[in-house]
Amino acid sequence: MRSADMIELWRGGRRESLHRGHAVVCDAKGIVESWGKPSQIIFPRSSCKMVQALPLVESGAADAAGLTDRHLALACASHSGARMHVEAVEDWLTTMGMGESDLLCGCHMPRDRPENRRLTCSDESPSQLHNNCSGKHAGFLTLARHLRGPGRQTGDYLAPDHPVQRAVKTAFEEVTGEISPGFGIDGCSAPNWACTLNGLGRAMARFACAGTDRRGLAMRRLTDAMRTHPDLVAGEGRACTMLMRAMGGRVVAKTGAEAVFVAILPDQGLGVALKIADGGTRAAEAAITAILVHLGVLDQAEPVVSRLLSGPIRNWRGIATGELRLSPGFP
Amino acid sequence: MRSADMIELWRGGRRESLHRGHAVVCDAKGIVESWGKPSQIIFPRSSCKMVQALPLVESGAADAAGLTDRHLALACASHSGARMHVEAVEDWLTTMGMGESDLLCGCHMPRDRPENRRLTCSDESPSQLHNNCSGKHAGFLTLARHLRGPGRQTGDYLAPDHPVQRAVKTAFEEVTGEISPGFGIDGCSAPNWACTLNGLGRAMARFACAGTDRRGLAMRRLTDAMRTHPDLVAGEGRACTMLMRAMGGRVVAKTGAEAVFVAILPDQGLGVALKIADGGTRAAEAAITAILVHLGVLDQAEPVVSRLLSGPIRNWRGIATGELRLSPGFP
Numbered sequence: 001m002r003s004a005d006m007i008e009l010w011r012g013g014r015r016e017s018l019h020r021g022h023a024v025v026c027d028a029k030g031i032v033e034s035w036g037k038p039s040q041i042i043f044p045r046s047s048c049k050m051v052q053a054l055p056l057v058e059s060g061a062a063d064a065a066g067l068t069d070r071h072l073a074l075a076c077a078s079h080s081g082a083r084m085h086v087e088a089v090e091d092w093l094t095t096m097g098m099g100e101s102d103l104l105c106g107c108h109m110p111r112d113r114p115e116n117r118r119l120t121c122s123d124e125s126p127s128q129l130h131n132n133c134s135g136k137h138a139g140f141l142t143l144a145r146h147l148r149g150p151g152r153q154t155g156d157y158l159a160p161d162h163p164v165q166r167a168v169k170t171a172f173e174e175v176t177g178e179i180s181p182g183f184g185i186d187g188c189s190a191p192n193w194a195c196t197l198n199g200l201g202r203a204m205a206r207f208a209c210a211g212t213d214r215r216g217l218a219m220r221r222l223t224d225a226m227r228t229h230p231d232l233v234a235g236e237g238r239a240c241t242m243l244m245r246a247m248g249g250r251v252v253a254k255t256g257a258e259a260v261f262v263a264i265l266p267d268q269g270l271g272v273a274l275k276i277a278d279g280g281t282r283a284a285e286a287a288i289t290a291i292l293v294h295l296g297v298l299d300q301a302e303p304v305v306s307r308l309l310s311g312p313i314r315n316w317r318g319i320a321t322g323e324l325r326l327s328p329g330f331p
Numbered sequence: 332m333r334s335a336d337m338i339e340l341w342r343g344g345r346r347e348s349l350h351r352g353h354a355v356v357c358d359a360k361g362i363v364e365s366w367g368k369p370s371q372i373i374f375p376r377s378s379c380k381m382v383q384a385l386p387l388v389e390s391g392a393a394d395a396a397g398l399t400d401r402h403l404a405l406a407c408a409s410h411s412g413a414r415m416h417v418e419a420v421e422d423w424l425t426t427m428g429m430g431e432s433d434l435l436c437g438c439h440m441p442r443d444r445p446e447n448r449r450l451t452c453s454d455e456s457p458s459q460l461h462n463n464c465s466g467k468h469a470g471f472l473t474l475a476r477h478l479r480g481p482g483r484q485t486g487d488y489l490a491p492d493h494p495v496q497r498a499v500k501t502a503f504e505e506v507t508g509e510i511s512p513g514f515g516i517d518g519c520s521a522p523n524w525a526c527t528l529n530g531l532g533r534a535m536a537r538f539a540c541a542g543t544d545r546r547g548l549a550m551r552r553l554t555d556a557m558r559t560h561p562d563l564v565a566g567e568g569r570a571c572t573m574l575m576r577a578m579g580g581r582v583v584a585k586t587g588a589e590a591v592f593v594a595i596l597p598d599q600g601l602g603v604a605l606k607i608a609d610g611g612t613r614a615a616e617a618a619i620t621a622i623l624v625h626l627g628v629l630d631q632a633e634p635v636v637s638r639l640l641s642g643p644i645r646n647w648r649g650i651a652t653g654e655l656r657l658s659p660g661f662p
Contacts, residue, residue, distance in 0.1 A: 009589065009610060012515025014525065016374055017589050017610035020351075043347055106647025121452035131647065184343025185652045194345065258340065258348050278609040279340060279348035316437025316462065321516045 004036040005327035006276065007283040007290075009313075016322065019283030021259070023274035023291060023331070024201035028209040031198060032270065035330055038198040042275045043184050045192055047256030049076040049136050050222045050264075051175055051203055052190075055167035056139045057218035061146030065096060072225035073232040074135030078255065080235025081110025081130035088232070089134045098141060103128040104158050105137045105188040112235055133188035135232075140164050140190070160191045169193055174215075175203040187257060197273050200262060204271025207252075207264045223264050226252045239285040239308060243292065246302040251292065259284035265297055285309075286324050287331075294331040335367040336658035337607065338614040338621075340644075347653065350614030352590070354605035354622060354662070355532035359540040362529060363601065366661055369529040373606045374515050376523055378587030380407040380467055381553045381595075382506055382534055383521075386498035387470045388549035392477030396427060403556035404563040405466030409586065411566025412441025412461035419563070420465045429472060434459040435489050436468045436519040443566055464519035466563075471495050471521070491522045500524055505546075506534040518588060528604050531593060535602025538583075538595045554595055557583045570616040570639060574623065577633040582623065590615035596628055616640075617655050618662075625662040 003020035010016065022036030031038055044051075053075040056062050062072065071092055079085040093099050110116050110130045119126055128134060137157075144154035147163045157164045160183060169191075173180055176199030183191040195203075210219035226233050230244035233254065243253040252264040259276035261284045272291055276283040289309040292298035298305065305311075312320035334351035341347065353367030362369055375382075384406040387393050393403065402423055410416040424430050441447050441461045450457055459465060468488075475485035478494045488495045491514060500522075504511055507530030514522040526534075541550035557564050561575035564585065574584040583595040590607035592615045603622055607614040620640040623629035629636065636642075643651035 011374060012513055012523070012525065014372065014513070014515070016515070017608065019609050041345065043342060104648070108647045117451055120448055182343055182345070184345070184347070185646065185650055187646045187652065189646060189648050189650055192343070194343065277348065278350050278607075278611050278614070280609050280611055283609070315516070315518045315520060316439045317435070317520050319516055319520055321518065 002037060003277045004330060006035065006330045007286045008325045008327055009322055010325050011322035018327070019276050019278060019280050021274060021276040021283065021287060022197050023272070023287065024198055025291065025295065026198070026201035026205040026271045027269050028205055031201070038196065038201070040197045040275065041181060041194050042197055042200065042260065043192050043194050043258070044200050044262075045186060045256030045258055045260050046078045046133070047254050047260040047262045047273070048172065048200065048203070049078070049254065050207065050226065050252070051172050052136060052168050053139055053222055054171040054175070054215070054218055055164070056143045057221055058171070058214055059143060059146060059167070061143045064146055065142050067142065069221075069225040069228055070232060071138075072222055073229035075139035076222060076226050076254070077135045077233045078132040078240075079135060079232065080112040080238060081126070081132060082112035082115050082235050085112075085135070085232065085235070086115070086127075086129040089129050089138050092138045093141070096142060096145060100127050100129050102141055102154065103131070103134060103137045104156070105131040105133045107131060111238070131188060133190070136190070137188065143167065158190050165191050175206050176200060177202050197275055201271050201273035204262050204264050204273055205269070206271070208266050208271050209269045223252055223266060226254070242304040242307070243289065243298065246304045247292070247298055251297050253288060253292070255281075255284065261285070261288035263288060263292060265295065268295065268297065270295065282324070290326055291331050333368060334608045335661060337366065337661045338617045339656045339658055340653055341656050342653035349658070350607050350609060350611050352605060352607040352614065352618060353528045354603070354618065355529055356622065356626065357529070357532040357536040357602045358600050359536055362532070369527065369532070371528045371606065372512060372525050373528055373531065373591060374523050374525050374589070375531050375593075376517060376587030376589060376591050377409045377464070378585050378591040378593045378604070379503065379531065379534070380409070380585065381538065381557065381583070382503050383467060383499050384470055384553055385502040385506070385546070385549055386495070387474045388552055389502070389545055390474060390477060390498070392474045395477055396473050398473065400552075400556040400559055401563060403553055404560035406470035407553060407557050407585070408466045408564045409463040409571075410466060410563065411443035411569060412457070412463060413443035413446050413566050416443075416466070416563065416566070417446070417458075417460045420460050420469050423469045424472070427473060427476060431458050431460050433472055433485065434462070434465060434468045435487070436462040436464045438462060442569070462519060464521070467521070468519065474498070489521050496522055506537050507531060508533050528606055532602050532604035535593050535595050535604055536600070537602070539597050539602050540600045554583055554597060557585070573635040573638070574620065574629065577635045578623070578629055582628050584619060584623070586612075586615065592616070592619035594619060594623060596626065599626065599628065601626065613655070621657055622662050
């Protein structure tokens with residue numbers, strides 16, 4: 001089984017480009033629906049940040065550090081580096097007696113337009129707080145401190161054999177139900193464990209069907225943190241934020257680099273995972289939108305549907321020049 | 332025959348993403364080498380600007396307006412909107428007694444970083460001169476003025492039945508050797524005629540093998556203008572400019588939106604055309620680089636090869652996290 005045709009770009013009455021990919025919808029028992037190859041091995045990239053945050057909650061580190069839902073949303077975020085994100089992560093680190101220099105995520109210019117403009121026009125360099133993963137790294141540091149004891153060095157908390165990353169790997173393999181075939185290094189320098197697309201969908205279904213055991217409560221807490229704070233998980237104008245807002249906080253939607261997207265649907269007990277084979281973000285955003293409409297949790301009339309999927313593509317003079325279309329059979 | 336595997340992104344020892352596509356190498360007689368489906372119908376987008384500029388030269392409009400090689404390079408350009416591009420197009424229009432408001436390409440922020448920063452930080456809006464196609468449109472206006480006579484209105488020079496666009500269509504069909512199945516509207520609002528990938532490759536081979544008849548001389552003049560002024564055809568840090576510089580002005584390389592790339596190799600009498608099916612620019616740039624190395628006109632040791640194809644992908648801390656690889660059998 002190979003990848004399935006999913007998202008097409010049409011112009012002048014003909015198909016100009018085509019994105020293929022893989023997607024699964026899972027419930028507690030397994031695959032409910034799929035397109036492409038569920039056994040495709042992928043790197044979930046940032047789409048699995050809620051999995052990477054499980055040890056932070058389950059270990060008691062989050063409670064010991066007095067973390068709120070806002071902190072947990074940031075731990076699961078690929079944020080835009082807006083002032084609100086930067087300041088929230090900075091406050092978090094300060095409370096722990098740490099700072100920006102303890103992070104190992106590296107610096108990049110923020111996506112947030114006002115903050116990007118502020119830095120550009122003041123000749124100021126971005127800090128590691130601007131890195132879209134700075135919340136995840138603050139979570140790693142919080143766990144590292146908790147595991148090593150107060151006052152102890154956190155060490156290279158990104159090393160695959162560091163207790164933090166070993167805990168992440170264990171949680172990842174448990175919720176995906178698979179032994180990971182290996183890891184790659186992510187943009188933020190953290191190890192990113194590979195799994196099948198099915199495994200990632202299974203993990204999301206487990207979040208959606210979380211019980212009241214220790215793991216279930218941690219899953220619920222992270223799910224609730226994300227869907228309660230869509231502005232912290234991404235930012236203004238970003239797909240995750242717009243989708244979660246449009247679904248009224250009932251569903252979690254989270255993107256990852258190279259065109260991964262997941263969703264957690266607690267009311268339906270469903271998890272979704274998809275990967276566009278070519279890594280094209282526009283197609284991942286369109287495909288998750290289509291699946292969420294297909295599953296009945298996103299209203300076709302919501303503006304985000306037009307923006308990410310069904311609306312015309314307009315050029316610099318506002319002329320409709322093309323449109324995205326769903327390939328026959330998807331979803 | 333379907334698209335061929337071409338460019339892969341590898342991370343952590345496994346393939347993370349895959350770009351498929353179509354490519355042809357043609358000489359004066361036909362296809363020399365191909366991957367994927369040569370009969371694939373595509374929109375050449377900006378890759379065919381040298382074809383769209385043929386009537387400007389062949390009609391005598393370019394000579395009547397005193398256009399130099401610099402003007403012709405701009406007519407074939409998708410420029411970065413740097414000061415040098417903006418001022419050159421503005422001077423061109425001024426010389427013709429016209430101005431920015433005569434353009435119909437629309438406004439967008441320039442890719443050129445200093446100019447982008449200048450506009451951003453001075454709260455200045457971009458003008459139509461910043462549009463990457465403003466040189467092509469200045470060429471259209473020059474031809475429109477020439478065809479209608481001095482002092483006459485140029486009209487809606489983008490309308491498909493305007494003499495300018497009819498001349499473009501005729502030239503396009505003649506050099507591709509095909510009746511176009513139709514057009515789409517490009518980002519700059521101009522009609523963009525569809526053809527097969529084979530047709531686009533054939534057109535590039537005709538430029539490469541141009542004779543000394545009226546058309547051949549026009550082709551040679553446009554080819555020479557582009558390869559003599561790689562900085563005008565795109566801009567600093569752009570693939571077309573870097574590739575043409577690395578090949579010492581012996582070859583023309585030109586990109587188009589949705590991952591089209593063409594090349595004209597006069598010394599070899601070859602034309603190249605490729606389209607990445609998913610529209611991914613990184614793959615189009617890597618694929619044309621690979622083909623140019625394969626054809627022996629681009630030295631593997633040139634820094635641009637490492638930058639667009641073979642070099643490691645580094646994250647925000649400079650760690651090599653992945654790499655692009657050529658799929659088996661390509662090229």
